Amino acid sequence: MSREPSIYQDRKRRLVAAMADAGIDMLLVYGNAWQGDYLRYTTDYAILEGQALALVRADGHVTLYLDSPLEIDRVALECPGLEVVHAPSLIAEVDTALDRFRNQRIGAAPARLLPRRLAERAKDLNLGDQTGFLDRLLMRKLDSEIAAMRRAAKLADEGYSVFRQAARVGRADYELIAEIEAFFRANGADHNFQIIGVGGPEVRGMAPPGGKKLKRGDLVTTELTPRVDGYYAQICRTLVVGEPNAAQMKAHALWRQSMEAGIAVVRDGVTAADIARAENDVFRAQGLGEYTTSEYTRVRGHGLGLFVDTKPHILEDVKTRIDEGMTLIVHPNTYHPVVGYMVLGDAVVVTGDGCEVLTATPRELFSVPA
Amino acid sequence: MRRGLMGWDQNELPKSALEARLARLKAAMARDGFDAYLLYTNLVRPAAVCWLTGFTPYWIESLLLVPGSGTPMLATALSKRVADWVKTTAWLDEIVNTPKPGTAVGQRLAALGAKRAGVLEFDALPAGLYDDIVAAAPNAELIEASAVFASSRRVIDAAERKLIERADALAFAALAQVDTATATDAGALAGLVEKHARLAAAEEAYIAIAADLDADRRLVPVSGSVPLGRRFAVRASIAYKGAWARRIRTFTRDAAGSAAAARGAAWLDGVARSIAADRPLAAQLMGHGGTLSGAKLESFMAESVIRSYPLEVIASSRAPGGEPPAAGTFLVLTVDMTIDGIPWLGAAPAFAGG
Numbered sequence: 001m002s003r004e005p006s007i008y009q010d011r012k013r014r015l016v017a018a019m020a021d022a023g024i025d026m027l028l029v030y031g032n033a034w035q036g037d038y039l040r041y042t043t044d045y046a047i048l049e050g051q052a053l054a055l056v057r058a059d060g061h062v063t064l065y066l067d068s069p070l071e072i073d074r075v076a077l078e079c080p081g082l083e084v085v086h087a088p089s090l091i092a093e094v095d096t097a098l099d100r101f102r103n104q105r106i107g108a109a110p111a112r113l114l115p116r117r118l119a120e121r122a123k124d125l126n127l128g129d130q131t132g133f134l135d136r137l138l139m140r141k142l143d144s145e146i147a148a149m150r151r152a153a154k155l156a157d158e159g160y161s162v163f164r165q166a167a168r169v170g171r172a173d174y175e176l177i178a179e180i181e182a183f184f185r186a187n188g189a190d191h192n193f194q195i196i197g198v199g200g201p202e203v204r205g206m207a208p209p210g211g212k213k214l215k216r217g218d219l220v221t222t223e224l225t226p227r228v229d230g231y232y233a234q235i236c237r238t239l240v241v242g243e244p245n246a247a248q249m250k251a252h253a254l255w256r257q258s259m260e261a262g263i264a265v266v267r268d269g270v271t272a273a274d275i276a277r278a279e280n281d282v283f284r285a286q287g288l289g290e291y292t293t294s295e296y297t298r299v300r301g302h303g304l305g306l307f308v309d310t311k312p313h314i315l316e317d318v319k320t321r322i323d324e325g326m327t328l329i330v331h332p333n334t335y336h337p338v339v340g341y342m343v344l345g346d347a348v349v350v351t352g353d354g355c356e357v358l359t360a361t362p363r364e365l366f367s368v369p370a
Numbered sequence: 371m372r373r374g375l376m377g378w379d380q381n382e383l384p385k386s387a388l389e390a391r392l393a394r395l396k397a398a399m400a401r402d403g404f405d406a407y408l409l410y411t412n413l414v415r416p417a418a419v420c421w422l423t424g425f426t427p428y429w430i431e432s433l434l435l436v437p438g439s440g441t442p443m444l445a446t447a448l449s450k451r452v453a454d455w456v457k458t459t460a461w462l463d464e465i466v467n468t469p470k471p472g473t474a475v476g477q478r479l480a481a482l483g484a485k486r487a488g489v490l491e492f493d494a495l496p497a498g499l500y501d502d503i504v505a506a507a508p509n510a511e512l513i514e515a516s517a518v519f520a521s522s523r524r525v526i527d528a529a530e531r532k533l534i535e536r537a538d539a540l541a542f543a544a545l546a547q548v549d550t551a552t553a554t555d556a557g558a559l560a561g562l563v564e565k566h567a568r569l570a571a572a573e574e575a576y577i578a579i580a581a582d583l584d585a586d587r588r589l590v591p592v593s594g595s596v597p598l599g600r601r602f603a604v605r606a607s608i609a610y611k612g613a614w615a616r617r618i619r620t621f622t623r624d625a626a627g628s629a630a631a632a633r634g635a636a637w638l639d640g641v642a643r644s645i646a647a648d649r650p651l652a653a654q655l656m657g658h659g660g661t662l663s664g665a666k667l668e669s670f671m672a673e674s675v676i677r678s679y680p681l682e683v684i685a686s687s688r689a690p691g692g693e694p695p696a697a698g699t700f701l702v703l704t705v706d707m708t709i710d711g712i713p714w715l716g717a718a719p720a721f722a723g724g
Contacts, residue, residue: 032412032414032415033413033414034371034412034413034414034429034430034431048576048591049414049576049607049679050414050679051414051415051494068683069671069683069686069688070578070589073588073589073590074578074588074589074590074591076588077586077588077590078590086688088683088689091493091494092493111497111498112496112497112498112499113496113497113498114496114497115493115494115495115496115497116492116493116494116495116496116497116500117492117493117494118497119497119500120497172375174374174375174568174569174571175568175569177373177374177568178374178564178565178568178569179565181373181561181564181565181568181575182561182562182564182565183561184561184593185557185558185560185561185564185577185592185593186555186557186558186560186561186593186594187557187593187594188557188593188594188595189593190591190593192373193371193373193429194373195373195428204451204454205449205451205452205455207376207428207452207455208372208373208374208375208376208428209373209374209375209376210375210376210377210455210458210459211375211377211571294449294450295450295451296451298449298451308371308429
């Protein structure tokens, strides 16, 4: 696992102070390899197999319950400061452990993923939903967290270069990802979120590879998202197999204009909706507003950090205030009726008067030999 | 999150096999008086829904509702645009894309007039989904019914066995890429093994390495530069079309280590081929442990696929109890031994009774 202990120490100090301010005696935190950010923030452990529950006390003491013996071996090496319990019957064992903390104010996060058996004891245990409490800590990053994001963004740029080199006529989509994963493992990224699209107007989005082989004229879209020291940075780019045609170039220019309009708005004090609106206005001005709706696109960007798709979602109906220290990707990814699905996105960190763009890959429609 | 090849090939997983599995579950539901059955899935707990439909979420979560009569419904938080992709990976006639899968399932339970709905691993059902189901279906009683699923899933059919064997072949071939003469860095080695598995169409590849076995036998995922010792071990946990297998190989650069590793590998191969059905696993593994001269069995573990986890421990030296395996049960045997004073780790698949 890629891990920088000093970041956890920074987070832990902040967490303990925030728990004291909020009057929370203990946090009950759930995590798995899909939604692991709350667990990682509070324990620094990146679980891979099975599920975990952690009891985080107000003084910072952590008891981590894991049901997989494979994880038990690893956690002792990677997080030596934690009290670790191998709990094959995870939920039953934590249920019993919670009895010791009656009459305390316990917060759960993320509450929606808490096992039903534990959530049903909410009244009995004075267990409240504190997902929002941790969300605020997750969204606004400390300097050491932003430094990790910069390292991840650098690898994202390098990873996209590997991707371009791997993209050739006749290669299957999953082979491109295989090349990138090898690069990331050798260079300090222990995980990567990546989806891909290959083809033309029939392609409506990105997904895991399905075995399509690249052919001349294909648009190849990807968002790749390496994790370094726990933090994900994302880049979205599109390439063409062979020379791009006029329609593809025109569409890409629009995507670039939209992304840059969104990035230009990002600064402390705006809302997620402001950023989305700036992106979408560019499409609307060209008569393509329909393609900014949920029929064709999910979000116009999102938060980045210990989870690949964290809050806030960049949408016109999301009023979340954007604060200095937040890290986001701005990506007007959507479908174009002539050329198909196209993506372009850069990761940014919010500053007082604007933002710093973390990814440095040129914002161009790339081309690889056909 | 999954990022390897995902797709449904009916030559590998015929619809008839999925229909037979569904029929077995429905028969068990009828036997125990359930109107409906609910199965949760995410990328950590995909095995049960995958067994019934072929579907594994590459991220986010979903719920499968199996009615007593009629076809299953998948309610998924994956966006509507991804529905077509889902259908390329699985046998699913009805997909409901919704930010509230629990509500969609609850509404369907209510529409069906379901009174008793069994749930796989009810305790572990995420609270948010549970609340939404109950709100939409206040008259349906949700009941823990993992045993109903387990009784249906006990048999490994020919299609599943072939997929497992393919996953194992990918793991075997990926580990065969390791060259002790040139391997110096554990991060690069993890990348090499993972790359090979993914190039061969693995859906997922978790690579873990004990970089210096003489110092520490624990296997951990590695990224970045970590020097490899004289003796090291690599674990490849590989998924192919939803079927998982694990292998561990120990590699050494010295003659004594190589001899011990070869003896260990041959021993484990023999053990894997001789696991009997209907006999306690721990007793079998401990018994075999005494058959390798100069060897001490430090620990062991047997995993299988029985519920929603791709692999879960069913017997180990930490917890040697457990039910004896039925004939045909798929197992992954993991062993930690000291052979002639040299640390050795191994893991290999087995089918109880051959």
